Every structure is written in structure tokens, then in C-alpha cells.
Amino acid sequence: MMENENGSGAITRREMLAGTAIAVTALAMTKVTGLEAVPSAPTVTPVESEGVSFSVNGKAVKLEMDTRTTLLDALREHLHLTGTKKGCDHGQCGACTVLVNGRRINSCLSLALQHQDDSITTIEGIGTPENLHPMQSAFIKHDGFQCGYCTPGQICSAVAVLEEIKAGMPSHVSAELKAPVAFSNAEFRERMSGNICRCGAYSNIAEAAAEVAGVQG
Amino acid sequence: MKFEKPAGINPIDQLKVIGKPTDRIEGPLKTTGTAKYAYEYNDQVVSPAYGYILGSAIAKGTISRIDQSAAKRSAGVLAIVTAENAGPLQPGKFYVSRFLAGPQIDHYHQAVAVVVAETFEQARAAASLLKVDYKKSKGSYDLESARDSAQQPAPAEFGPPPQTLTGDFEGAFKTAQVKLDETYTTPDQAHAMMEPHATIAKWDGDRLTCWCSVQQLNWGVRDLAIILGIPKENIRLIASYIGGGFGGKGTVLADLVAASLAARAAGRPVKLALQRPLMFNNTIHRPKTIQRIRIGADQDGRITAIGHESWSGNLQGGRTEPATASTRILYAGANRLTRLKLAVLDLAEGNAMRAPGEAPGMMALEIAMDEMAEKLGMDPVEFRIKNDTQEDPEKPGRKFSTRKLIECLQTGAEKFGWQNRRAKPGSIKEGQWLIGMGVASAVRGAPVTKSAARVRLNSSGIITVETDMTDLGTGTYTIIAQTAAEMMGVGLDKVMVKLGDSSFPESAGSGGQWGAASSTSGVYAACEKLREAVANVLGFEPTKTQFSDGKVIFGDQSVDLAGAAKSAELVAQDEMTYGGLSKEYAQTTFGAHFVEVAVNAYTFEIRVRRMVAVCHAGRILNPKAARSQVIGAMTMGVGAALMEEMVVDKNIGFFVNHDLAGYEVPVHADIPYQEVILLEDIDPTMSPMKAKGIGELGLCGVASAVANAVYNATGIRVRDYPITLDKLLKNNV
Numbered sequence: 001m002m003e004n005e006n007g008s009g010a011i012t013r014r015e016m017l018a019g020t021a022i023a024v025t026a027l028a029m030t031k032v033t034g035l036e037a038v039p040s041a042p043t044v045t046p047v048e049s050e051g052v053s054f055s056v057n058g059k060a061v062k063l064e065m066d067t068r069t070t071l072l073d074a075l076r077e078h079l080h081l082t083g084t085k086k087g088c089d090h091g092q093c094g095a096c097t098v099l100v101n102g103r104r105i106n107s108c109l110s111l112a113l114q115h116q117d118d119s120i121t122t123i124e125g126i127g128t129p130e131n132l133h134p135m136q137s138a139f140i141k142h143d144g145f146q147c148g149y150c151t152p153g154q155i156c157s158a159v160a161v162l163e164e165i166k167a168g169m170p171s172h173v174s175a176e177l178k179a180p181v182a183f184s185n186a187e188f189r190e191r192m193s194g195n196i197c198r199c200g201a202y203s204n205i206a207e208a209a210a211e212v213a214g215v216q217g
Numbered sequence: 218m219k220f221e222k223p224a225g226i227n228p229i230d231q232l233k234v235i236g237k238p239t240d241r242i243e244g245p246l247k248t249t250g251t252a253k254y255a256y257e258y259n260d261q262v263v264s265p266a267y268g269y270i271l272g273s274a275i276a277k278g279t280i281s282r283i284d285q286s287a288a289k290r291s292a293g294v295l296a297i298v299t300a301e302n303a304g305p306l307q308p309g310k311f312y313v314s315r316f317l318a319g320p321q322i323d324h325y326h327q328a329v330a331v332v333v334a335e336t337f338e339q340a341r342a343a344a345s346l347l348k349v350d351y352k353k354s355k356g357s358y359d360l361e362s363a364r365d366s367a368q369q370p371a372p373a374e375f376g377p378p379p380q381t382l383t384g385d386f387e388g389a390f391k392t393a394q395v396k397l398d399e400t401y402t403t404p405d406q407a408h409a410m411m412e413p414h415a416t417i418a419k420w421d422g423d424r425l426t427c428w429c430s431v432q433q434l435n436w437g438v439r440d441l442a443i444i445l446g447i448p449k450e451n452i453r454l455i456a457s458y459i460g461g462g463f464g465g466k467g468t469v470l471a472d473l474v475a476a477s478l479a480a481r482a483a484g485r486p487v488k489l490a491l492q493r494p495l496m497f498n499n500t501i502h503r504p505k506t507i508q509r510i511r512i513g514a515d516q517d518g519r520i521t522a523i524g525h526e527s528w529s530g531n532l533q534g535g536r537t538e539p540a541t542a543s544t545r546i547l548y549a550g551a552n553r554l555t556r557l558k559l560a561v562l563d564l565a566e567g568n569a570m571r572a573p574g575e576a577p578g579m580m581a582l583e584i585a586m587d588e589m590a591e592k593l594g595m596d597p598v599e600f601r602i603k604n605d606t607q608e609d610p611e612k613p614g615r616k617f618s619t620r621k622l623i624e625c626l627q628t629g630a631e632k633f634g635w636q637n638r639r640a641k642p643g644s645i646k647e648g649q650w651l652i653g654m655g656v657a658s659a660v661r662g663a664p665v666t667k668s669a670a671r672v673r674l675n676s677s678g679i680i681t682v683e684t685d686m687t688d689l690g691t692g693t694y695t696i697i698a699q700t701a702a703e704m705m706g707v708g709l710d711k712v713m714v715k716l717g718d719s720s721f722p723e724s725a726g727s728g729g730q731w732g733a734a735s736s737t738s739g740v741y742a743a744c745e746k747l748r749e750a751v752a753n754v755l756g757f758e759p760t761k762t763q764f765s766d767g768k769v770i771f772g773d774q775s776v777d778l779a780g781a782a783k784s785a786e787l788v789a790q791d792e793m794t795y796g797g798l799s800k801e802y803a804q805t806t807f808g809a810h811f812v813e814v815a816v817n818a819y820t821f822e823i824r825v826r827r828m829v830a831v832c833h834a835g836r837i838l839n840p841k842a843a844r845s846q847v848i849g850a851m852t853m854g855v856g857a858a859l860m861e862e863m864v865v866d867k868n869i870g871f872f873v874n875h876d877l878a879g880y881e882v883p884v885h886a887d888i889p890y891q892e893v894i895l896l897e898d899i900d901p902t903m904s905p906m907k908a909k910g911i912g913e914l915g916l917c918g919v920a921s922a923v924a925n926a927v928y929n930a931t932g933i934r935v936r937d938y939p940i941t942l943d944k945l946l947k948n949n950v
Contacts, residue, residue, distance in 0.1 A: 048292065066336055066338040066339070068338040068342070069336075069338060073337060073338075076256075076257075077336075077337065080259045081250075082250065082253065082254075082256075082257035082259065083249065083250015083251065084250065085250075085254075085411070085412070085460070086256075086413070086490070087411045087412070087413070087493070087877070088413075088493040088876065088877045089492065089493060090493060090494070090876060090877070090878070092493070092876060092877035092878040093411065093493075093877050095411055122250070123249060123250035124249065124250055124251075126249075127248075127249055128249055128251075129245035129246060129249050129251055132245065132248065132249070136245075136248040136249060139244070139248045140240050140241065140244035140245065140248055141240065143240070143241065143841050143842065143844075143845045145241075145244075145247055145248065145690070146461075146689075146690030146691070146692075146845055146846075146849055147410070147411065147412065147458075147459060147460045147461040147462075147689055147690030148243070148246075148247030148248075148252050148458060148460065148690065149254065149410075149411040149412040149460025149461060150411045150460075151247050151248055151250075152248075152249075152250040155248060185890075188885070189885040189886045189888075190885070190886050192884075192885040192886075193884040193885045193886040194884075195884075195885070196411065196877065196882060196884060197411070197885075198408075198409055198410050198411050198461050198463070198853075198882060199411075199461055199690045199845075199849045200848060200849030200850070200851065200852025200853055200883070200888070201845060201848070201849060202848075202852060202883070202884075202885050202887075202888040203848050203852075203888060203889070203890050203891040204845065204848065205885070206885070206890070
């Protein structure tokens with residue numbers, strides 16, 4: 001779902017796939033041939049460290065790090081923005097949800113290097129304890145969390161879901177693909193189903209979001 | 218303070234702060250990502266190294282050799298810990314698992330090695346370069362085939378006795394007019410809490426500090442000391458926030474041991490989290506059960522005989538899943554039998570998960586009750602009400618401290634619209650959907666146990682509470698603040714709560730549904746001492762001094778509370794301990810669950826449409842947090858009913874679906890609006906708080922209410938959880 005049309009310096013999905021394919025081939029060669037160089041094999045020097053620049057919560061950031069670092073680990077381990085949580089590291093739980101150029105993604109599923117020039121918003125950029133976003137206030141009021149570990153992801157997702165509905169993006173439960181979409185309990189639950197809450201605060205999260213959307217849950 | 222006699226009127230009964238649906242005091246931190254979990258103490262531990270566990274690729278056997286050469290050469294590697302260089306390790310006191318394999322391997326994904334490197338990426342890469350040669354041996358992985366080898370276990374610290382006999386069960390069952398004899402199974406389940414087990418370990422000489430995710434810090438310190446063979450006094454555990462536990466983080470698991478060993482080997486602080494796909498086979502889980510239930514009744518529906526036998530498996534020396542607990546106490550009947558059997562299995566350790574024993578036991582018992590009601594031609598609510606008992610059925614004469622099971626059932630039936638249910642399955646259809654309604658009783662013990670706290674009053678009038686209690690999302694921060702505020706006569710804005718540090722006074726910890734009632738009682742005791750200290754400083758007679766609205770009042774004198782600490786901070790510490798009231802009275806929580814499902818008539822897809830729970834669980838300290846505990850439990854109950862199962866590969870010997878994609882838990886789309894009704898229940902036999910736990914009660918019975926609703930919708934009785942559409946299709950004849 002990530003769109004990237006801003007040209008220079010940005011890695012497109014196609015380029016990324018191509019790059020991955022080269023890396024995979026190189027790895028496979030190493031495995032097969034061991035460390036002794038076979039004359040006919042292409043020499044690939046692995047790039048172990050690389051720089052990337054993007055903005056996080058409106059602040060420009062420049063990082064030099066292991067090329068294997070995910071966006072999630074770049075945020076947590078390099079920038080110490082630990083509000084974004086690692087629940088599974090495999091895109092299965094949604095705890096690491098952040099907004100990239102306004103769209104929500106699982107930050108564990110992309111490498112930090114893919115985000116050159118992107119604008120990233122984490123939970124720390126949504127609001128602070130002193131200056132809560134309406135969604136954060138609604139989560140507190142409706143007790144839309146218990147242990148709190150999935151909460152930053154739920155809130156980032158919920159904020160984005162309301163925007164997606166406003167923008168008329170349909171979901172699996174929308175009656176029509178092209179008709180305008182309205183916030184409803186079913187629309188919200190469907191769109192939020194990539195964000196697991198094992199404490200089971202779903203019923204309360206839906207009420208919190210309904211309040212922010214301005215409708216009765 | 219020792220609690221020996223039922224509580225009289227005390228400051229908690231003012232209910233100015235207690236009993237109010239207060240927002241969680243840590244809400245602004247959790248919703249902004251500011252609350253810190255184990256892996257996130259970047260301010261305390263600068264430039265730590267990273268640890269990564271390699272799990273065993275076989276379930277049983279030995280390690281012949283670990284070739285570390287490539288891993289050692291890998292970039293950034295600082296140390297590799299295996300059984301060979303770890304030094305002697307003992308099992309802890311609560312779990313039987315050994316946290317580092319070698320040479321023997323006890324179960325799949327048991328830690329084989331810990332790699333420490335400068336970065337997470339380097340540690341992970343190096344771990345993949347370890348070459349382990351295994352020698353496999355034959356293991357036992359299937360409870361069904363091990364069932365006949367199961368033995369009666371020794372009595373355990375927690376849970377019911379392995380066998381209980383009252384009257385003449387076999388005789389009474391044989392001659393009963395109406396009988397049921399059925400077998401049910403519940404699968405291996407995972408806690409699957411959102412925060413993986415994680416630790417940052419830091420040694421200062423021989424002193425070890427770990428930021429970790431452990432529910433019972435007192436057990437954690439005890440067990441880590443035993444495991445590592447170091448004095449308890451040298452260990453400090455910190456767990457300010459825990460990202461869910463459900464019993465799965467009771468005490469020390471592999472992350473704590475591995476991080477501690479790794480930090481010692483690397484000579485640097487080490488942070489380590491269990492990777493999600495390792496958690497399911499490496500840590501603990503709720504073990505599978507096979508349960509046989511026999512109920513005999515007379516034609517009028519009065520139970521004359523009730524028997525419940527349960528088989529489970531575990532590693533050698535592991536505990537039994539005590540699935541018979543609820544059957545001992547829930548319904549009347551003069552002739553009774555419960556029996557537990559334990560087989561040895563070579564899967565990861567089975568241990569406590571939310572309402573251990575009671576949750577899976579009720580999954581079976583409450584289907585059996587539904588089946589029995591149908592045999593008798595009775596309404597399932599009526600059948601349960603008819604067999605209510607007001608005294609302990611095993612010990613006639615021993616009363617329940619409070620018991621309103623009937624009121625739970627009646628209130629729920631009315632709220633839910635139970636009168637619209639049709640007894641004949643498949644009677645209600647909406648388009649292509651079959652609609653069914655189900656009910657189940659809920660019961661869960663209400664233990665309360667020793668818990669201590671320290672309270673401070675400073676010159677600004679701020680009360681600070683310190684206790685090693687934990688908050689796993691249970692609302693502990695908030696109810697402890699409410700307790701201190703009520704006791705000291707101040708608003709919540711004047712109370713600070715510090716939890717989750719083993720250097721604080723030892724609390725009950727979070728487990729067994731004892732946390733809320735026990736930890737607040739410890740705070741009550743400490744506040745009593747602080748009130749006394751305040752009165753003494755001000756020259757007031759302690760027993761006649763009132764604390765209200767930030768003032769200390771004695772006769773016609775009224776002084777600001779802060780004034781008492783003007784010259785020096787006042788500090789008081791105490792613990793609450795208990796006498797024999799729990800022996801004298803059966804102290805238990807009760808409830809009822811009502812569920813409506815829609816089952817697609819063609820595909821058998823099951824959707825939960827409505828859920829109502831009624832709970833009777835002592836004084837509700839904070840109705841908002843209590844309700845959340847219950848809706849969360851109802852959600853977990855839907856998972857247990859419809860999707861949760863760790864599938865065993867019986868050849869290789871492991872749980873196949875070991876991540877959050879394969880182990881399905883309920884998501885937003887699965888859960889409708891949930892209604893919870895909390896009945897008033899002030900239980901003076903519990904403690905001065907008059908409260909009980911509720912977080913586990915909410916789970917007991919939910920899955921069977923769903924199962925019974927599915928039966929009511931379809932007429933197909935599934936006795937093997939989870940109830941998936943393939944089982945309905947298979948039985949649709």
C-alpha cells in the first residue's frame with residue numbers, strides 16, 4: 001500500500017525487490033561455494049552499514065546503521081522512541097504500527113533504509129501526556145487498553161482508520177466499492193483487525209473511536 | 218496487621234474514592250508510549266549488548282556438538298553462552314523447566330545457546346551460524362496415547378487435591394434416573410501476551426539488576442537466586458509495566474536466565490527478548506486436558522451424583538492442570554468424585570494460565586450441564602438454579618462467605634432476553650444464519666494472601682505508595698492509588714504509586730486472582746500505620762482521628778495533612794496477613810455468561826453477536842477497571858471457544874503454530890459490544906477492603922456459553938475445543 005512518487009533518492013518497490021533478489025542470489029552463492037572464491041562467481045561485497053535520512057515526528061533524522069535494521073528497530077534502538085512496540089517482529093500483531101507519509105504500516109516489515117525522505121509519525125508524535133490527541137483522551141476515557149503494550153499501535157491505527165474512512169477508502173465490509181464510506185462499528189472493527197489486543201479491550205476501543213469519529217458506537 | 222475477624226466499618230467504607238469508575242492513573246503514559254516496559258530502559262543502561270537465543274531444533278535427545286566457529290567469527294559477536302560455559306544451573310521453585318539445554322534436551326525450542334553481539338542484527342545473524350549436532354531420542358507428545366500411563370499426582374501447592382470423594386459417587390451414579398457420561402477435550406493454549414518475555418540484565422560486581430517482565434517479583438528473585446546459585450539479596454528485579462502476562466510471566470523464564478548469563482559472559486549489560494516464534498515452545502502454556510464428566514440426577518433435575526476426572530500431561534515433575542477445581546464447589550449433590558491424572562510428555566512445560574484448572578474445567582463442566590438440562594427437558598438456567606448450594610457440598614455446614622449464583626443467572630437472563638431462546642436447536646433463522654443462545658455459570662476461588670507496602674507522606678501532602686506489586690493491565694496502579702487516597706482522606710491527585718521493584722516491600726504479586734484484593738489490603742495496613750504516625754505527630758488520639766478532604770480532624774481541631782510532615786517525611790510500612798477465615802468460609806466469586814451466536818447454515822462460520830456477563834466478586838474497587846478485566850476475559854473465552862489451539866506435531870514433538878499468525882486469537886472483527894453487570898457484594902470475611910478478584914472469574918464459563926449457543930443454533934454438539942467450522946461440517950448429518 002505504500003505509495004512513493006516523490007522521485008529522487010526514494011527506493012521504489014520495484015527497485016527494492018530487485019535489490020533483494022541480488023542480495024538473495026549473493027547469499028545463495030556464498031552458501032554453495034563457501035568462502036573460497038570461485039573465479040567465475042561475481043564478487044559481491046556486502047554493504048554492512050548505510051546511511052538514511054527521514055523525518056520522525058517532524059524532526060529531520062540522519063542515521064548510519066546496519067543495513068538489516070528494520071524501521072521498528074531504528075525507532076526503538078537507535079532513536080530511543082520506544083513508544084512503538086515490538087510484539088512479534090513479523091507483521092502479525094500490529095503493535096509496531098506507525099504512520100509513514102500519513103499511511104499506517106507495520107514498522108517491523110520494512111527496513112529503515114527503505115524510508116529515505118519519508119515522513120514518519122510515531123505515537124510520540126500523535127500526542128504527549130501533557131497534550132493528548134483526542135484519540136488518546138478517548139482511549140483513557142473509555143478504558144481502551146489494559147497492559148498498554150498494543151496501545152500505541154492501536155491508537156496510530158485508529159487515527160489512520162478515521163482518515164481512510166474520510167478519504168472514502170472501502171474495506172472488506174463496505175457495501176459498495178465506490179460509494180462514500182461512513183464510520184460504523186463494523187467498518188472500524190474490520191479495519192482494526194490487524195491490531196491484536198490480547199487483553200481484549202476491543203469493545204472499549206471501538207467506543208473510543210466512535211466518540212472521536214463523532215458517532216454513537 | 219493480621220486479619221482474623223470479619224471486618225467492621227472502616228475508612229474504606231466511606232467510598233469517596235474507592236468504588237468509583239476512575240480512569241487509570243497511568244493512562245496518559247500508556248496512550249502516549251511513555252510507559253516503559255522491560256526492554257526500554259535506555260536511560261538506565263547505556264550502550265547495552267544484545268542477546269539472542271537459539272532454540273533447540275529437536276524435542277528430545279542430546280546435543281553432541283555445537284560448532285561455534287562461524288558464529289564466533291561473525292561481526293560484532295562478544296560472547297556465546299552454552300551449557301558448557303554457563304556454570305551450574307538449577308531449576309527454579311515454580312517451573313520445572315531447565316532454561317539452558319545441554320547435553321540433554323527436554324523440549325523443542327529449549328534454549329541451546331545465547332549469542333551476544335553489539336547489535337540485535339549481529340546477534341541474530343550469528344545465532345543462525347551456530348551448527349548444532351543433535352542426537353534424537355524417542356519422546357512422548359500425545360496425551361491421548363499417554364493417557365493410560367497417567368498417574369495420580371502428588372498433592373500440589375496450588376489447586377485441588379488429586380482426588381476427592383464425598384458419599385458414594387459410583388453407587389449413586391449407577392442408580393440415577395437420568396445420566397450423562399461424556400468426555401471433553403481442551404487443547405494446549407498459549408498466553409500470547411503482547412509483550413514478549415524480555416530482560417535487560419546488568420551486573421555490578423556480584424550484584425545483578427534486571428529490568429524484566431515478571432508478575433511475581435518475590436518468586437522471581439527467589440527463583441533467579443536458586444537458578445544462578447547466588448544470594449537472593451544480590452538480585453534486584455524491576456518491572457514497572459508488564460505488557461500482559463495471564464500467568465505466562467509468573468516468575469523466571471528463559472529470557473531472565475539467558476540475559477543474566479549473557480551479561481556476565483560479555484562483561485556488559487545485555488538486553489534480550491524472546492523472539493515471538495520461540496515463545497510458544499520455549500516458555501509455558503496451558504496444557505491440553507481430557508475430561509470425563511458424569512452427572513446423575515433424579516427426574517426433577519436434582520443432581521444426585523457428580524463426577525469429574527481430568528487427564529493432562531507435563532514434563533517430568535511438572536504440575537497437573539487442576540481442571541476439577543470448580544466441580545467441587547459449584548453445584549449441589551450428595552455423592553461426588555473428582556480425580557486428576559498426570560502423564561509425562563516431552564512438550565514445553567504446562568503451567569498456570571489465567572484461571573488455571575477452572576477455565577478448562579468449566580469449558581467441560583458447563584457443556585455437560587447444558588447436555589444434562591436437555592436430557593431432563595429443563596431450561597439450562599433453571600437446571601443450574603435448582604442445583605445451587607448455599608454450603609460447601611463437600612463439607613456440609615461450611616457456608617460460603619457470599620454466594621449469589623442464582624441472582625447472577627437471573628439478572629443475566631433478564632438483561633440478555635433469555636426468554637427468547639428456543640430449547641429446540643436450529644429454531645431461529647435469520648436469512649442464511651442460524652441463531653443460538655447459550656448460558657454458563659462462572660465460578661472462581663477468591664484467594665487472598667500476605668502483602669506488604671510502604672507509604673510516605675511529604676511536606677507537600679503527597680502520599681507515595683511503594684510495593685513490589687505489578688500491574689499487567691489489571692488496573693493495580695489505580696486501585697492502589699484509590700485505596701491510599703481513601704485511607705488518607707486525599708484526592709487521587711495527591712497520591713503517587715510506585716510498583717514493580719523488588720527492593721520495595723514484598724506484595725502478593727499478580728496471579729491466581731489474588732492480586733487486587735491482597736495488594737490493596739497491604740496498602741490498607743500500611744496506611745493504618747501512617748494514620749497513626751500522623752496523629753501522633755499532631756498530638757491527636759489515633760483511634761479518634763479522621764482523615765478527610767486533605768485535613769486531619771480530631772474533635773474540633775482540623776489541620777492540613779501536609780502539616781504533619783512539615784519537619785520530616787513520615788514513613789510507615791506494614792503487611793496484611795490472614796487468620797483462618799478462608800477455612801471457616803468458602804470464599805469464592807460467582808457469575809453467569811450469556812452469549813448469542815449466528816452460525817452460517819451453509820459454511821458453519823460462527824459469529825459471536827452478543828455477550829452479557831454478570832459477576833459477583835466482592836466489593837468492586839473500580840468498576841471501570843473491573844469491567845475491563847471482565848470484557849478482556851470474555852474475549853479470551855471467545856478465543857478458547859472458537860480458535861485457540863496449539864497444534865502438536867506428534868512426530869517431531871512441538872507446537873506447530875508457534876506465532877501470532879498461526880496461533881489465532883480474537884481480533885477486533887470477532888468481538889461485539891460486551892455488557893458486564895457487577896452485582897453488589899461486600900464481603901467482610903475477605904479483608905478490610907471487603908474485595909475479591911475478578912480477572913479470572915470473567916474467563917470461567919465463557920467458552921462453554923459460546924459452545925452451548927453454537928449447539929442451540931445448529932443442534933451439533935462439539936465436545937472438542939476449539940469449535941471450528943470443520944467440526945460442525947463433519948458432524949452435520
